């Protein structure tokens with residue numbers, strides 16, 4: 001079981017697989033006023049940076065679940081490197097339907113809401129692991145400005161304009177689902193650059209090291225096309241944020 005190999009290649013050097021920067025991740029941890037011993041579940045935990053750094057900085061304890069074998073292994077290594085391997089653990093597996101054995105204080109899905117079939121389904125999934133009065137963290141894209149055409153939305157790698165909402169509408173949708181929005185941390189274009197542009201050097205190094213791999217044409221094409229596509233579309237139109245929610 002694994003995610004498509006292309007992501008394991010292009011994001012192999014990422015610690016954070018989203019447009020949030022280390023600074024903003026740290027600011028979010030502080031903004032949430034996490035106390036030592038806070039139990040956190042993270043579905044789609046990637047390389048574990050959120051759980052590992054929050055364990056180091058705030059003494060949280062937690063579990064991450066991720067379908068990428070590579071990212072899960074990197075998360076375990078990061079926990080060892082930061083000296084928090086006794087506080088956080090990482091499960092390699094499909095997080096769809098994953099419910100914690102014991103209710104947690106914070107249940108998160110940061111940039112992988114397809115795991116629950118969209119935002120509403122992921123909120124419902126996370127709520128099954130949450131103690132009463134606990135907090136949900138959802139990482140989700142929104143339109144910074146509406147793309148002028150469906151083709152422009154597709155240039156952002158969306159199916160179409162209807163995939164995402166403007167920020168006020170996204171915030172209102174959380175309310176309509178019965179949640180108060182109690183904090184948010186928004187990515188900016190510099191953060192998008194760190195997430196997207198960091199893939200380009202990784203691809204270039206991978207191509208040099210793997211000249212005979214069957215994915216060479218795919219990676220070569222991505223490296224050729226991605227900088228212009230990204231600058232034309234994603235960087236202009238797509239926003240992203242982590243939203244902290246508490247049930248009303």
Ligand SMILES: C[S@@+](CC[C@H](N)C(=O)[O-])C[C@H]1O[C@@H](n2cnc3c(N)ncnc32)[C@H](O)[C@@H]1O
Nearest residue numbers: 016017018044045046066067068094095111112
């Ligand atoms: C955009 S990345 C976000 C990772 C992490 N939350 C972060 O911010 O660094 C999405 C993650 O979801 C994982 N993923 C995709 N489908 C999954 C599934 N069905 N179950 C668990 N993890 C999944 C991917 O391996 C990837 O690590």
